[in-house]
Amino acid sequence: xxxxxxLSEDYARVEQAIRFLEQNVRRQPDLEEVxxxxxxxxxxxxxxxxxxxxxxxxxxxxxxxKENAKALLARTSxxxxxxxxxxxxxxRLHDLFVQAEAVTxxxxxxxxxxxxxxxxxxxxxxxxxxxxxxxxxxxxxGFVDHDRxxxxxxxxxxxxxxxLKESPAQxxxxxxxxxxxxxxxxxxxxxxxxxFQLKVWEALLRLTPGQVTTYQGLARQVGGAxxxxxxxxxxxxxxxxxxxxxxxxxxxxxxxxxxxxxxFGEYRYGSARKKAILLYESEHYPQPV
Numbered sequence: 616x617x618x619x620x621x622l623s624e625d626y627a628r629v630e631q632a633i634r635f636l637e638q639n640v641r642r643q644p645d646l647e648e649v650x651x652x653x654x655x656x657x658x659x660x661x662x663x664x665x666x667x668x669x670x671x672x673x674x675x676x677x678x679x680x681k682e683n684a685k686a687l688l689a690r691t692s693x694x695x696x697x698x699x700x701x702x703x704x705x706x707r708l709h710d711l712f713v714q715a716e717a718v719t720x721x722x723x724x725x726x727x728x729x730x731x732x733x734x735x736x737x738x739x740x741x742x743x744x745x746x747x748x749x750x751x752x753x754x755x756x757g758f759v760d761h762d763r764x765x766x767x768x769x770x771x772x773x774x775x776x777x778x779l780k781e782s783p784a785q786x787x788x789x790x791x792x793x794x795x796x797x798x799x800x801x802x803x804x805x806x807x808x809x810x811f812q813l814k815v816w817e818a819l820l821r822l823t824p825g826q827v828t829t830y831q832g833l834a835r836q837v838g839g840a841x842x843x844x845x846x847x848x849x850x851x852x853x854x855x856x857x858x859x860x861x862x863x864x865x866x867x868x869x870x871x872x873x874x875x876x877x878x879f880g881e882y883r884y885g886s887a888r889k890k891a892i893l894l895y896e897s898e899h900y901p902q903p904v
Contacts, residue, residue, distance in 0.1 A: 619794065623738035625667045626891070628653050630742070632664060632672065633887040640679050646672055667740075668891075669898030679890065713820055713866060714803045716751050717813050727777030727807065734770065735783030736763055737790045740895060741865075741888055745770060746786045746793075747779075752803030753789060756863045758884040773807050773862045793866055804863050811837075815857035819867050827871040827893075830855045859883060865892065 635652045636644065649672060650660035664672045722730070732754060734747035739758075745766040747755040755773060759766045770779070792802060806813055818836045822828065828836075834850040859881075861869045870882055870889045882889035 619740065619790070620738040622667065622740040623742055625663060626740060626742050628655070628660075629664060629667050630885075630887050630891060632660070633675075633891055636672075636676055636679055637887060637890075640676065643676065668894055670894070675894065714752075714801060715806055715813075715817055715820060716803055717806045717808070723807060723809070725776060727774035730774065730777040732770075732774055732777045732779050733782035733785040734767075734779060735781065735786035735790075736766075737783065737787060739790065739794050741892060744790070744864075746790055747774075748786060748789065749777075749805045752805035753863055753866065754805040754807065756793070756866055758864060758888065760884060802866070804866060807862065808857075808860065811853065812857045812860060815854055816861060816863075816867050819858070819861070819869060819871070822868055822871055827873055829873050830858070833858070833872060 631653050632649055635649060646657050646661060650657045653660060655663065661672065664675070668675060718727075730749055732747050732749055734745060734755070736743055736745055736759065738744075741758060743759040745755065745757050745759060745763070746753065747770055755770045757766055757769055767779075789802070806816060808816065814837050815833065818833055821836075830851040834854045837854060838850045858869045858872050861867050861883075864870075864884060870892045
């Protein structure tokens with residue numbers, strides 16, 4: 616886990632750089648300007664960014680351009696379609712096979728009453744996370760953006776009446792499996808949501824390695840390919856709401872859902888983190904040739 620702590624600390628600098636590049640992408644700022652913004656020399660910034668992301672800041676700037684976003688949306692099967700301006704390999708989420716187990720209608724109605732949940736805060740390659748699990752699987756994974764209390768309040772929104780106990784010793788091994796998926800060991804997620812939300816989250820779990828989709832594409836998977844245009848638009852909005860309520864970030868890959876026309880779309884944990892995750896996956900989990 617020491618490696619995750621280092622990556623988490625590095626990510627804070629990388630995220631700051633990504634936000635600056637997002638805001639100034641049309642100007643195409645040079646290495647000197649970005650390095651000065653994050654308080655590092657050009658040499659140290661270039662080295663840090665390249666070590667974390669696997670590519671140079673210049674190539675990442677290409678990744679952020681609208682042309683790349685449009686190419687990504689036009690070819691939603693693989694991320695490499697969007698990276699032709701500078702990135703060489705398609706992405707993948709991980710090698711883990713994730714099984715989904717939903718609460719019963721009665722359990723959903725009681726908001727987790729009588730359920731024991733262990734939780735812990737841990738470093739990840741994308742900043743600190745809050746991970747929680749029941750006896751049936753992972754029930755929550757979220758990134759800590761502001762403070763730990765806010766993250767706990769978000770967990771409570773999903774499991775308002777559950778018995779929460781801080782137990783990082785229980786959750787730490789799962790963080791290792793999620794973000795270092797070399798073992799291929801199966802994980803189970805314990806989902807608490809409406810029937811429609813569960814359908815959307817299960818559709819996200821079916822995305823193959825390196826695949827992205829749009830809200831409209833996800834709506835077609837959930838509602839069937841024969842949706843009319845007007846109904847499809849309404850379904851896409853409903854799907855967007857369900858994606859936004861995904862309780863298990865990263866593992867259920869809502870960061871792989873993009874807007875239909877240009878841009879990467881919103882992400883609960885920030886657009887910079889969304890881009891960072893997509894980039895990290897493309898470089899650190901290359902698909903077999």
